[in-house]
Amino acid sequence: MPEEGTNPMSKILTCAIHKGGSGKTTAAYHLARRAGERGWKTLLVDLDGQGNASQVAAGVGPGNRIDTPDNLRAADLFDVEEGIGKPILAADAQGLSLLPADLRLLEVERLPLEAINTFKMRLHAVANDFDVVVIDTPPTMGMAMLAPMFASHYAFAPVVPDGFGLAGAMSIAERVAEVRTAHNPELQFLGILVNRFSSRDADQKRVVASLEAELGDFLIPHKIPHSTAISALSHTRQPVWYRARSGSTRQVGKVVRAAMDWVLDAAAIAPAVAVAGAR
């Protein structure tokens, strides 16, 4: 575990896909919780104006109509001085903090491109106090999706295995490649996470088989099934592996946890403490 204070080795991960309804928030939230379970001081940054991640992590945000003006919020990072000095909100889980979304995020799209540099600078300053930073992004290709890619070390994309999902994945892969050569060479794309997979859907099965055949280690080897256990996140507000009432929930929990472990391992965020469910 790194010492207290500044942490030059903090790692920033972005969950992004140019496609709505792919499970970005679910993946980002579970990833942040798993990093916390691994013993790392973790910050979840909610850049999606819908504020779902904020609601799940701390019961705040536009979706909950509870604003947090006294805390640093994600939209502040796009401004040179907004919110500087404000405390960072502790989320409901131990070891997890949150930069919540608010409606100002809808306006960042109108900011000049320099705001990306501002975001990067301010995010890195905040990140120094954390071991792991996980960023949830909006589904549209704009400032709030590009800025985190300029500022992150790693990115991964949850993809629903259908034609639209593939198009979204392709768009994000191209963007990552561009950002790497032009602005952020450190950015590494970890992989594509098959999400909301209905194994009884013949088309989805064909897409998954094709991904498995073509993507090699760009495909995260744990496919998350379509499950009500996961969509219940908005009110359970706990990782799915916490709710192990039925056998199928347990099964889903295990897969989600394995996928998050895979992402953390790929980002070299090894457990700092002994963790349940570790291989």
Added chain:
Amino acid sequence: MSAPAAGSTPAKGGVFGQMPSLVAGLRQSRGPAIAMLEVDKVEPDPNQPRKVFDEEALQSLAESIKEIGLLQPITVRSGTTLGTYIVVAGEPRWRAHRIAGLNHIPAIVRSSDDCGDATLIENLQREDLTLSEQIALVARLIEERGSATAAARAVRKPAKWITERSRLAGAPEWVLSFVATGFTTDATALYDLVRFAEAEPERARRIVDEFEEGDSLRSLVREAIKASKPSPPAPQTISASRGGETSSEWSSEARTSESDRGEGSAGFYDGGSELGAREEPRFGGGESGASSDATSHEPAFRRDTTSARHESDRNEEANGSESEEPSIVPVAAKSIEADADASCLLIRTKNAVFRVALSKRLKVEMQKALAQL
């Protein structure tokens, strides 16, 4: 590319037509990327072994970069604060950029995870390092990798190359200052000199004191070794091959070396099988490259290789203070057994197995003794 057929006709085009471009995009989304970095955001590696840079060469490099640009990007890794970078390879090119007053430098950025000791390894593979720099680097690499064997593997250099430099790292001060003069870059000759110095410190010292630029160290050392008659074969005990060391050190070191290497055995000689003991320069037993019997009479020269690091740490205290006379080294052995043809003794301690090669004479004695059992 093809969509896998699940009984039915695979859908070409459509959804699957996107797959090749997805794969192509993904290929560029990971691994080292070349980027233009701000020169000010790049820092030199504090562990860079090279301390001296040829100012004239840097000037002319700066001129050429100004004229035609940099042909080969430098390699960097993430720095101590986010957004800064540390040079992995190419510090002179980076310095030349600063001299040229350029704001950006093309760089291959490695993720900090796959860097590890990449600097070390890249540097060690360079041709233009001085011997002193090489020695320092090898010592660090062995430190990081845990053993000379692992270091040799990592850096893809002959085992002998590593062994010689590792041994020189622990050489007496007068040898190191001689190396620093740059009069010779012959590591093999220097290695022989160090080993010779253990038996004949005065004579070895004299070689260096009387050395003049242009002399061949190799032949001077060879002559000196010839001139000094090797002492008659001493009884081959453990101590004979270990020189004057104290037991506690020895056993604890043996343990270290065993656990470091994570292999089944560690010992006086056996590391050599992997590390090229056979290539090692040899004395005493005859002219170079003589018998293949790894042990014959070389009481004064230790032949171990993998433990060179541990040994070299102690060289200074061992030199001078202790007598060079072989002394018996107690080892808390669990069992001692002879090899099938009695050419080796296997000594098992709690943590390690030592293989002690026996001299021809002892081998005969041992075979006799075994026959009587």
